[in-house]
Amino acid sequence: MYNHYENDFAKFWINNGIxxxxxxxxxxxxxxxxxxxxxxRLKLQGDIIYPVFxxxxxxxxxxxxxxxxxxxKGSILCNANAFLIESVYSxxxxxxxxxxxxxxxxxxxxxxxxxxxxxxxxxx
Amino acid sequence: MHLSGSxxxxxxxxxxxxxxxxxxxxxxxxxxxxxxxYMELHKKQTRFLEFYRHLIELxxxxxSTRLHITGKxxxxxxTFGLLLNMLAQRLQTLYNLHAPSLRKxxxxxxxxxNEDRKIxxxxxxxxSAIKSxxxxxxxxxxxxxxxxxxxxxxxxxxxKIDNELFHExxxxxxxxxxxDAKISSxxxxxxxxxxxxxxxxxxxxxxxxxxxxxxETGNSLLLKEDWDKIRAFHxxxxxxxxxxxxxxxxxxxxxxxxxxxxKMGFKELYKISIFRFQTRERMSHAxxxxxxTLMPIKQISQHLGYRDSSHFSTIFKxxxxxxxxxxxxxxxxxxx
Numbered sequence: 001m002y003n004h005y006e007n008d009f010a011k012f013w014i015n016n017g018i019x020x021x022x023x024x025x026x027x028x029x030x031x032x033x034x035x036x037x038x039x040x041r042l043k044l045q046g047d048i049i050y051p052v053f054x055x056x057x058x059x060x061x062x063x064x065x066x067x068x069x070x071x072x073k074g075s076i077l078c079n080a081n082a083f084l085i086e087s088v089y090s091x092x093x094x095x096x097x098x099x100x101x102x103x104x105x106x107x108x109x110x111x112x113x114x115x116x117x118x119x120x121x122x123x124x
Numbered sequence: 125m126h127l128s129g130s131x132x133x134x135x136x137x138x139x140x141x142x143x144x145x146x147x148x149x150x151x152x153x154x155x156x157x158x159x160x161x162y163m164e165l166h167k168k169q170t171r172f173l174e175f176y177r178h179l180i181e182l183x184x185x186x187x188s189t190r191l192h193i194t195g196k197x198x199x200x201x202x203t204f205g206l207l208l209n210m211l212a213q214r215l216q217t218l219y220n221l222h223a224p225s226l227r228k229x230x231x232x233x234x235x236x237x238n239e240d241r242k243i244x245x246x247x248x249x250x251x252s253a254i255k256s257x258x259x260x261x262x263x264x265x266x267x268x269x270x271x272x273x274x275x276x277x278x279x280x281x282x283x284k285i286d287n288e289l290f291h292e293x294x295x296x297x298x299x300x301x302x303x304d305a306k307i308s309s310x311x312x313x314x315x316x317x318x319x320x321x322x323x324x325x326x327x328x329x330x331x332x333x334x335x336x337x338x339x340e341t342g343n344s345l346l347l348k349e350d351w352d353k354i355r356a357f358h359x360x361x362x363x364x365x366x367x368x369x370x371x372x373x374x375x376x377x378x379x380x381x382x383x384x385x386x387k388m389g390f391k392e393l394y395k396i397s398i399f400r401f402q403t404r405e406r407m408s409h410a411x412x413x414x415x416x417t418l419m420p421i422k423q424i425s426q427h428l429g430y431r432d433s434s435h436f437s438t439i440f441k442x443x444x445x446x447x448x449x450x451x452x453x454x455x456x457x458x459x460x
Contacts (some may be wrong), residue, residue: 039416047419060195071389087197
């Protein structure tokens with residue numbers, strides 16, 4: 001089994017018990033992309049549950065059904081999610097996602113990578 | 125003079141220039157500064173006008189309205205525009221989730237008759253109310269579905285309205301079924317007449333009677349807070365998807381609703397029963413796990429909350445038409 005993978009929308013890898021997920025710059029994340037994201041992540045994980053570090057700094061926009069899909073199906077084999085943001089733009093976008101799509105796992109938003117990783121340590 | 129950089133850098137430049145120049149040059153510099161400021165202000169104002177338009181469109185229930193977004197991340201106005209677009213999408217989704225009416229749908233009996241009073245179209249509610257069929261009603265004289273007292277009344281009214289294009293009438297109109305029994309009684313009907321000679325007769329229930337009937341049968345009306353509780357309960361199911369659902373009475377306590385409201389409200393809002401919803405969502409997770417992981421089927425079934433893997437396989441097969449093992453083999457792709 002590989003421990004890293006890359007598709008058109010993201011790079012992801014597993015390191016030290018945490019699954020890292022970095023979104024690439026893409027105009028809009030739609031439902032098909034969301035499905036691809038989840039499918040590829042599951043292929044990488046195998047049967048192990050991981051906390052997920054999600055770098056959303058390059059996300060420009062997303063569709064409602066993609067967000068809803070990620071909130072439910074995106075929680076499969078995940079036990080926590082830490083989002084990394086950088087700008088007000090990213091913060092508000094992720095905030096909107098958390099408040100409206102209501103992910104099924106614990107979620108926190110951070111603007112510092114180390115704090116995000118420290119948060120996820122409790123879920124390893 | 126090269127004007128570039130951030131607004132604060134530009135301001136510093138102007139201040140330094142003003143201190144070291146003659147009065148005429150100062151006037152020119154102030155003019156340039158005001159012009160640049162004005163342009164930025166104008167751009168902001170134009171953007172805000174777009175936002176106001178967008179908000180008014182949302183208030184007018186036009187949820188398909190969208191603002192153009194450039195993706196400029198260090199711009200707060202751009203961020204605001206993004207949120208407005210996401211809000212519009214959200215509202216559209218909620219609106220299209222069939223905001224349920226607060227009362228049960230009233231039957232709508234509609235008949236389309238031609239110049240000779242022959243029925244050429246009839247609504248499903250009408251067919252159901254009269255306990256008949258399309259085949260039995262089409263081509264039949266409309267008055268034959270009425271009781272004798274209503275027949276005469278109807279014919280008298282037709283004489284009065286003649287070629288009147290639209291006519292409303294508040295009066296009882298009684299229908300009868302095949303056994304000539306009076307089966308319904310309605311107090312409001314209207315008719316519309318088109319130039320081709322066809323006439324639409326639409327009959328609606330007496331609202332007071334309908335509400336009384338609804339209450340008698342226990343179809344209690346759901347209020348807004350009840351629908352909010354049902355939505356919260358929907359999220360509860362998703363957040364506890366792998367746990368077996370307790371009894372309806374326990375679920376009602378969790379939802380803070382009575383059993384009837386929870387059951388009926390959930391079905392009306394989500395078009396599926398609570399237990400089927402949980403199964404459907406579990407199966408969608410199962411599909412992803414079977415297709416995209418190497419997790420043993422037994423482990424998947426346990427992960428999803430099924431104590432018995434053969435029971436899980438049965439449900440899976442019912443959903444996808446094939447066993448989990450075969451499904452995996454059919455969909456196997458190379459792992460990354």
